[in-house]
Amino acid sequence: xxxxxxxLDATAEDFSTHLNTLTAWEAVSDQQVLSxxxxxxxxxxxxxxxxxxxxxxxxxxxNLASITDVCLGIExxxxxxxxxxxxxxxxxxxxxxxxxxxxxxxxxxxxxxxEEGVLLGQQVTxxxxxxxxxxxxxxxxxxxxxxxxxxxxxxxxxEVIMVVPxxxxxxxxxxxxxxxxxxxxxxxxxxGAQAIAALAYGTxxxxxxxxxxxxxxxxxxxxxxxxxxxxxxxxIAGPSEILVICDGKTDPDWxxxxxxxxxxxxxxxxxxxxxxxxxxxxxxxxSIKRLLPTMERKDLIATSLANRGAFIWTPDIDTAVxxxxxIAPEHLELSVENPQAxxxxxxxxxxxxxxxxxxxxxxxxxxxxxxxxxxxxTARFSSPLGVYDFQKRSSLxxxxxxxxxxxxxxxxxxxxxxxxxxxxxxxxYRITTKE
Amino acid sequence: xxxxxxxLDATAEDFSTHLNTLTAWEAVSDQQVLSxxxxxxxxxxxxxxxxxxxxxxxxxxxNLASITDVCLGIExxxxxxxxxxxxxxxxxxxxxxxxxxxxxxxxxxxxxxxEEGVLLGQQVTxxxxxxxxxxxxxxxxxxxxxxxxxxxxxxxxxEVIMVVPxxxxxxxxxxxxxxxxxxxxxxxxxxGAQAIAALAYGTxxxxxxxxxxxxxxxxxxxxxxxxxxxxxxxxIAGPSEILVICDGKTDPDWxxxxxxxxxxxxxxxxxxxxxxxxxxxxxxxxSIKRLLPTMERKDLIATSLANRGAFIWTPDIDTAVxxxxxIAPEHLELSVENPQAxxxxxxxxxxxxxxxxxxxxxxxxxxxxxxxxxxxxTARFSSPLGVYDFQKRSSLxxxxxxxxxxxxxxxxxxxxxxxxxxxxxxxxYRITTKE
Numbered sequence: 001x002x003x004x005x006x007x008l009d010a011t012a013e014d015f016s017t018h019l020n021t022l023t024a025w026e027a028v029s030d031q032q033v034l035s036x037x038x039x040x041x042x043x044x045x046x047x048x049x050x051x052x053x054x055x056x057x058x059x060x061x062x063n064l065a066s067i068t069d070v071c072l073g074i075e076x077x078x079x080x081x082x083x084x085x086x087x088x089x090x091x092x093x094x095x096x097x098x099x100x101x102x103x104x105x106x107x108x109x110x111x112x113x114x115e116e117g118v119l120l121g122q123q124v125t126x127x128x129x130x131x132x133x134x135x136x137x138x139x140x141x142x143x144x145x146x147x148x149x150x151x152x153x154x155x156x157x158x159e160v161i162m163v164v165p166x167x168x169x170x171x172x173x174x175x176x177x178x179x180x181x182x183x184x185x186x187x188x189x190x191x192g193a194q195a196i197a198a199l200a201y202g203t204x205x206x207x208x209x210x211x212x213x214x215x216x217x218x219x220x221x222x223x224x225x226x227x228x229x230x231x232x233x234x235x236i237a238g239p240s241e242i243l244v245i246c247d248g249k250t251d252p253d254w255x256x257x258x259x260x261x262x263x264x265x266x267x268x269x270x271x272x273x274x275x276x277x278x279x280x281x282x283x284x285x286x287s288i289k290r291l292l293p294t295m296e297r298k299d300l301i302a303t304s305l306a307n308r309g310a311f312i313w314t315p316d317i318d319t320a321v322x323x324x325x326x327i328a329p330e331h332l333e334l335s336v337e338n339p340q341a342x343x344x345x346x347x348x349x350x351x352x353x354x355x356x357x358x359x360x361x362x363x364x365x366x367x368x369x370x371x372x373x374x375x376x377x378t379a380r381f382s383s384p385l386g387v388y389d390f391q392k393r394s395s396l397x398x399x400x401x402x403x404x405x406x407x408x409x410x411x412x413x414x415x416x417x418x419x420x421x422x423x424x425x426x427x428x429y430r431i432t433t434k435e
Numbered sequence: 436x437x438x439x440x441x442x443l444d445a446t447a448e449d450f451s452t453h454l455n456t457l458t459a460w461e462a463v464s465d466q467q468v469l470s471x472x473x474x475x476x477x478x479x480x481x482x483x484x485x486x487x488x489x490x491x492x493x494x495x496x497x498n499l500a501s502i503t504d505v506c507l508g509i510e511x512x513x514x515x516x517x518x519x520x521x522x523x524x525x526x527x528x529x530x531x532x533x534x535x536x537x538x539x540x541x542x543x544x545x546x547x548x549x550e551e552g553v554l555l556g557q558q559v560t561x562x563x564x565x566x567x568x569x570x571x572x573x574x575x576x577x578x579x580x581x582x583x584x585x586x587x588x589x590x591x592x593x594e595v596i597m598v599v600p601x602x603x604x605x606x607x608x609x610x611x612x613x614x615x616x617x618x619x620x621x622x623x624x625x626x627g628a629q630a631i632a633a634l635a636y637g638t639x640x641x642x643x644x645x646x647x648x649x650x651x652x653x654x655x656x657x658x659x660x661x662x663x664x665x666x667x668x669x670x671i672a673g674p675s676e677i678l679v680i681c682d683g684k685t686d687p688d689w690x691x692x693x694x695x696x697x698x699x700x701x702x703x704x705x706x707x708x709x710x711x712x713x714x715x716x717x718x719x720x721x722s723i724k725r726l727l728p729t730m731e732r733k734d735l736i737a738t739s740l741a742n743r744g745a746f747i748w749t750p751d752i753d754t755a756v757x758x759x760x761x762i763a764p765e766h767l768e769l770s771v772e773n774p775q776a777x778x779x780x781x782x783x784x785x786x787x788x789x790x791x792x793x794x795x796x797x798x799x800x801x802x803x804x805x806x807x808x809x810x811x812x813t814a815r816f817s818s819p820l821g822v823y824d825f826q827k828r829s830s831l832x833x834x835x836x837x838x839x840x841x842x843x844x845x846x847x848x849x850x851x852x853x854x855x856x857x858x859x860x861x862x863x864y865r866i867t868t869k870e
Contacts, residue, residue: 026665087848088848088852091844091845091848091849091852092849094845095845095849098842102555105546105548105557106557111540113540118802118803119789120537120540120802120803120804122540122541122804123778123781123787125781125782125783127815127816128782128783128815141853142849142852142853143849143853174852174853210815210816211816229670229671229811229813230461231816232813232816232817235664236664251864253864254861254864254865257857257860257861257864258861260857260860260861261855261857261858261860261861263857264855264856264857264858265855295856295857296854296856297856297857301857332829339833340833343558343831346558346560346829347560347563348560348563348827348829349829350829350830351829351830351831351832352558352829352830352831352832353832353833354554354831354832354833355833355834357834357835357836357838357839357865358832358833358834358839359839359843359846359861359862359864359865360861361846361850361858361859361861361862362832362834362839362842362843362846362862363830363832364846364850364858365845365846365849365850365858366842366845366846366849367553367555367832367834367842368553368555368832369555369557369830369831369832370830373830374827376664378664378667379827379829380562380563380645380827381562381645381646381666381667381827382667382827383827383828383829384828384829384830386828388823392783392809392814392815392816392817392818393818393819393821394767394781394783394784394785394786394787394814394818394819395785395786395787395798395804395805395808395819396778396786396787396789396804397786397787397788397789397793397797397798397802397803397804398774398775398788398789398790398793399790399792399793399797399802400792401792403792404792404793404794404797407533407797407801407802408794408797409526410526410529410530410800410801411794411796411797411799411800411801413522413523413526414526414527414530414577414578414800414801415796415799415800417523417526417577417609418576418577418578418609419731420696420699420700421699421730421731421732422692422695422696422698422699422730422732422736423696423699423796423799423800424796425692425695425696426689426692426693426695426696426794426795426796427794427796427797429686429688429689429692429794430689430792430794430797
């Protein structure tokens with residue numbers, strides 16, 4: 001197969017411009033999509049279950065008698081689990097166990113301390129109920145169910161509600177089995193903007209949640225943006241990306257396959273390889289050409305590599321790291337001899353895969369860390385999905401009579417400086433003048 | 436002054452409905468505002484500094500020769516600080532010190548652990564550059580500068596950029612002094628949607644930031660929503676609220692003033708008092724009537740108490756806590772004998788002020804915890820602004836050859852289950868068959 005991957009030279013004068021063009025991504029929100037989603041949301045808010053039934057019949061080509069047809073009990077999930085072959089089921093359980101163990105390290109606890117008559121602290125509590133959106137049809141991934149549901153359960157969320165569309169009523173046993181293993185509490189086989197609206201506002205049957213997480217198509221993403229504020233949401237994900245930094249000493253076939261593993265997601269996925277070894281870049285290019293025809297998703301891979309893939313030559317590894325920091329990649333593979341030494345220099349990355357053996361694909365399924373990661377440079381300001389996304393904090397403050405009197409003076413001065421006299425007087429009531 | 440505050444009885448059959456109506460708040464985004472903001476953002480993206488100068492002259496009635504007229508150096512901030520009287524300046528410093536000390540307890544650290552040849556962990560890093568929006572004119576609050584800038588500096592953010600409009604060129608010394616004390620690195624005297632656009636996309640003079648925090652009017656809030664994804668943002672705040680639970684044994688005047696201290700913010704602010712002591716509620720009502728005419732902002736207070744204030748009688752304190760959990764208030768005052776005993780029952784609240792001496796106003800200025808808190812029930816899923824809002828995490832994964840071989844089997848099985856064969860083969864390359 002012919003394949004032209006872009007080559008960039010980090011020392012070229014126009015490198016910055018090329019890099020910006022390469023990594024540019026802006027989700028365009030179509031006015032048509034927006035108004036469709038707005039009307040679906042208001043439909044669900046006004047008509048509740050009936051709207052859900054109507055939209056689901058129409059969009060998912062289903063034949064529903066009533067809302068009860070979309071409610072799946074826990075027993076249905078366990079039946080699906082039992083239908084999996086034992087090897088597959090055990091792989092899911094092993095992945096779930098590793099993901100759970102890692103996420104248990106993320107649990108945050110309440111704390112208090114007292115100083116000079118003032119108790120201060122933070123109370124950490126789980127959200128009460130969260131919703132997980134799982135795409136249906138061909139993009140139905142059991143690993144996503146684990147990655148979204150397990151952190152919520154580890155955080156102590158009592159009720160995890162999963163929604164998953166079931167086009168034409170076809171059940172995906174993998175997805176339902178993963179829900180059983182992750183401890184999902186309730187499943188509704190609905191999807192699209194109507195599922196998001198139901199979770200955000202509640203209907204007679206679908207309970208209103210506090211936060212909605214999980215990936216979805218443009219209708220789902222738009223609906224999430226519109227209900228943000230009413231409920232919490234996770235980030236709106238862009239296309240998946242990998243950036244591999246290699247010192248030139250990893251098997252080129254391995255690196256080629258690592259690049260493929262992102263490229264096979266979709267046409268907009270981005271695979272970038274950076275190396276100070278120009279010969280190595282040529283070797284990986286040769287591996288790509290040789291291996292590509294053997295891939296099941298070869299057309300998809302070829303398209304995304306041609307559209308958004310790149311080889312970047314840098315004079316040294318430090319420059320490679322600097323380029324990576326500019327990109328702030330979702331997945332960063334440090335395929336080098338001593339990856340620990342590079343860590344302090346990495347400023348922004350969703351997840352860092354260290355060493356030649358740590359294929360990014362391991363992280364997608366069962367390394368332990370979450371595979372829901374900030375894309376499109378948003379690692380500059382956001383984090384992998386985690387237990388902390390399902391916990392929230394309340395500040396704690398307790399003043400003794402004496403400390404309220406003393407600190408009240410400061411509050412009174414500042415409140416009067418801002419012209420807020422009720423604030424000032426509220427503090428002043430607690431000031432006792434010394435006799 | 437005549438004043439009708441709504442009374443509710445938590446045992447009444449229709450209580451839930453009344454409570455929902457009382458606390459309902461939905462920010463309406465006006466189509467007119469939206470298109471104005473969209474055009475301002477695209478103006479700034481296309482014309483950079485020149486657009487900033489034009490918008491600022493037009494909206495802030497300023498007479499600017501060039502962009503340099505809106506850039507304030509650190510020395511200008513220190514001059515403003517020196518113009519404050521010594522008592523005011525010391526109050527700001529004392530508040531900043533207390534806020535800094537509290538926030539230092541929130542710093543999160545990187546962690547790693549190794550188990551059976553797999554190193555896992557999380558690297559925690561500060562954002563590189565953040566923007567702080569500070570409203571200008573009459574709502575210019577130095578305390579907001581401290582509360583937004585200090586957590587960023589404690590997190591280790593290198594560059595904190597403040598934007599604050601300066602209508603008609605009038606300088607607010609309090610705000611600039613607070614910026615000096617908080618360690619703000621650069622100030623631009625611009626505001627509105629144009630300031631948000633400049634921070635999100637950068638111009639020739641204003642550097643692009645990673646996250647924008649701070650309150651603003653509807654144009655600012657709309658602009659923040661539109662640039663979300665390009666940069667991180669904090670929550671879009673609704674009107675401020677206080678919920679006081681009192682056992683009936685606090686001075687009614689104190690409680691009345693605490694309610695006033697929220698009500699004086701704006702017409703939509705909400706002040707609610709819950710008590711199992713009906714006589715006490717009457718006493719507070721009497722205090723309100725007596726004290727109201729003495730207040731500088733009496734009209735504003737009367738309007739917000741009449742519009743959105745309420746007294747709620749509950750049969751006991753536990754029911755009061757249950758009602759509070761339904762509301763998920765921004766500020767919760769537990770004006771009771773033993774507030775610690777109630778803490779485990781509080782599920783959702785932005786900040787909890789414990790005991791009769793802990794006026795909420797202390798928390799607004801100098802208790803230590805942040806005064807940027809989740810409003811309108813969003814405490815169900817969000818937290819006070821904190822150091823954690825300016826740090827982000829990268830997952831760490833490092834497999835040895837042996838562990839990659841073993842765990843790779845699980846990844847391979849699951850990847851093939853999902854039909855992602857490049858993922859599977861990337862893992863399989865690292866599997867060594869035993870001889």
